[in-house]
Amino acid sequence: MSTPSTPLSPAAPPPEPDTTGRPHRPAHRVAGRLAGPATKWVVLVVALLATGVLAGLGGKLAEVKDNEQSSWVPASAESTRVAEELSATLNPNAIPTLVVYHRTGGLTDADLAAMDAQARQFATLDGLTDDGVLTPNGAAALAAQGGPAPTLISADREVAYTFLSFDLGDEGFNKVAAPVERIRDIAAADSPQGLEVAVSGLGGQAADFTSSFDGSHVSLLLITLGVVVLILLFTYRSPVLWLLPIICAMVANTMAGGVIYLLARYADLTVNDQSQYILSILVIGAGTDYALLLVARYREELRRHADRHEAMAVALHRAAPAIVASAATVVVGLLCLAFADLNSTAGLGPVLAVGVAVTFLVMVTLLPALLVICGRWVFWPRRPALGSAEPTAGGLWARVGDRIARRPRAVWVTTAVLLGVACLGLVRLDTAGLSTEESVTTEFASIQAQGLLAEHDLVDESNTLQVVGDDDVVAEAAAAVAALPGVGDPGPIVSLGDGRSYAEAPLSVDYASPEAFDLVRSARTAAHDAGGADTRVGGTAAFYLDTKIASERDNRVVIPLVLGVVLLILVLLLRSLAAPLLLMGTVVLSFGAALGISALLFEYVFGFAGSDPGFPLFAFVFLVALGIDYNIFLMTRVREQTLTHGTRRGSLVALASTGGVITSAGLVLAATFLALGTLPFVFLAELGVAVALGVLLDTLIVRSVLVTALNLDLGHRIWWPSRLDAEQADPA
Secondary structure: OOOOOOOOOOOOOOOOEEEEOOOHHHHHHHHHHHHHOHHHHHHHHHHHHHHHHHHHHOOOHHHEEOHHHHHHOOOOOHHHHHHHHHHHOOOEEEEEEEEEEEEEOOOOOOHHHHHHHHHHHHOOOOOOOOOOEEEEHHHHHHOOOOOOOOEEEEEOOEEEEEEEEEEEEHHHHHHHHHHHHHHHHHHHHHHHOOOOEEEHHHHHHHHHHHHHOOOOHHHHHHHHHHHHHHHHHHOOOOOOHHHHHHHHHHHHHHHHHHHHHHHHOOOOOEEEEHHHHHHHHHHHHHHHHHHHHHHHHHHHHOOOOOHHHHHHHHHHHHHHHHHHHHHHHHHHHHHHHOOOHHHHOOOOOEEHHHHHHHHHHHHHHHHHHHHHHOHHHHHHOOOOOEEEEEEHHOOOHHHHHHHHHHHHHHHHHHHHHHHHHHHHHHOOOOOOOOHHHEEEEOOHHHHHHHHHHHHOOOOOOOOOOEEEEEEEHHHHHHHHOOOOEOOOOOOOOOEOOOOOEEEEEEEOOOOHHHHHHHHHHHHHHHHHHOOOOOEEEEOHHHHHHHHHHHHHHHHEEEEEEHHHHHHHHHHHHHHHOOOHHHHHHHHHHHHHHHHHHHHHHHHHOOOOOOOOHHHHHHHHHHHHHHHHHHHHHHHHHHHHHHHHHHHHHHHHHHHHHHHHHHHHHHHHHHHHHHHHHOEHHHHHHHHHHHHHHHHHHHHHHHHHHHHHHHHHHHHHHOOOOOOOOOOOOOOO
16 A cells, blocks of 8 residues: 555556465356356357347337337427327328429420329329329419419429328338339439429438438448457457457347337337437447456456456456446436437437447356457467566556656646636537538438429428417417418318317428527417417427427436436445546536537538537437446546555556556547448437547546546545545555
């Protein structure tokens, strides 16, 4: 242990190698049963059988995914209540689709005739609703007969569209790509030269979004695994060892998919493309982190024990508290998302929590079994020989610790100030929301076509506000809504029965834009004033606004809940109040700095127009739950070393011994989340950048510099009110 006359040392001398064959304490024996001479084969066989069964179930995950935006909005939202009232009258599975035509200089009579001819072919498509197909000439004919007819051609005659709608059942948004592709084929084959055609509306956008995900799951996995393999090769310097963590990560990903399929099928768990992609990233990243920690501890013990089974027993026993605490923190933090109002967010939490829990089980069962089955040769060419010196004793992080120990207070104050300055970038973080065009990083044809309609003042008749109220007031409420700038004339009043009716009025702005949100707010105020509290306004724009409102509520509720839960876990783990409070402070500071820097990157480097309202919550949960991991890895080792060396010297020993593995783990996790940037959606790209940046800050600065400097400055006081190390006279 340290004394006032003993200089701080970055590493303690390694224990004498255990060559006696004497049994370890019972706790070691319990851990060793998972990787014993016989049980390692049992674990392997069980893992193979479970993987085979769950792989088949995971392959059917697409059958239970729900990508419809309406399913994401809370049941209490006004737009949801409107949809429920209209469900018996309006087809909830209807997917409005627009075939948009454009010719610079004006559409010709031949163009309009081609639209009519193509419409007759569209009418033969499977899944078309009874509304049929309406072209500009057809709308003009209806108007000539005195009936209500929408305007489907712009005043300058450069843009027009054909309207149709599909009903493909509950999973229509996942199936609409096929008929949309058929529409494109028909238009490409029969359009006059120079006539530009694109499919838009909800059908066109759903098809583009679905197509953008086709094969992207596999591509994302391959990119992620490729990056992880490179980092593992660099970390282990072995052509063989990297295979075991990768195999276990893939097994965990496969098993998690099967378990989640069962929960989605039989427990109404909401799963969508977004949650599936983040699941794969998180499983591979977290699994590799746990593998790095366990392998590093196993390699240490191989230098001290002749029997590899005994070495694994000790490694599991000593590494398990950190891995369990890490997994528990992530799982409980993610489960806090279940308290979100937004259904997509509430469903994401359990999906990811299941993934992390399965990953933890695989990494503490299958990975140890594979390591002891393979033996020491798997570390070739740098096999850890019995009695050899531990290379971390004089490595980079030992030298970093020595530098910090000279002036720890100056180090942590300077680091905290710099992170605080980075937090100032938060003033540039705009979470008001993104329009449809701003929400993607590539130019989808459907979104470009929607922009054409807006440029030529042609209203998308499928983008409406739906006004529902009592029979005697709904006409007045609809008129009040239609009087707002940006809202078109209302359609006919339609009875819903039971004294309720509704009308629709088209919007002239993108339904996902801030302008649409302002219009919905104004429309609700006007409708309530004219028709009373039971008058409601719904529609696609209202769905998006209610999503934004729910996201803002979730930010206020879930973020404090996650902080409280993670703090409680740290208190139980470290049996202290001071250390957990300090660690939470450093992680929150790191989160603010990561978001501040990210906001500047989004605006000035990537040119993003803003962020999704749910972005802060997602970034917070991932950064706090994952960022605290590295502090857990470090502080559990500090606590272990404190019992022998005192807090200050124990902190240096812990930094030297965990520095390399934690740095590698951080690089792996950052790289996996950066892979989200390969998907064409701003939300996922921003989430990937922010989490990767935050993880790197936690790994390289917060854990290695800030936390270590605080430990060295405060000494045994970090364990307050525990008496751990209280009797030690730590050097000041």
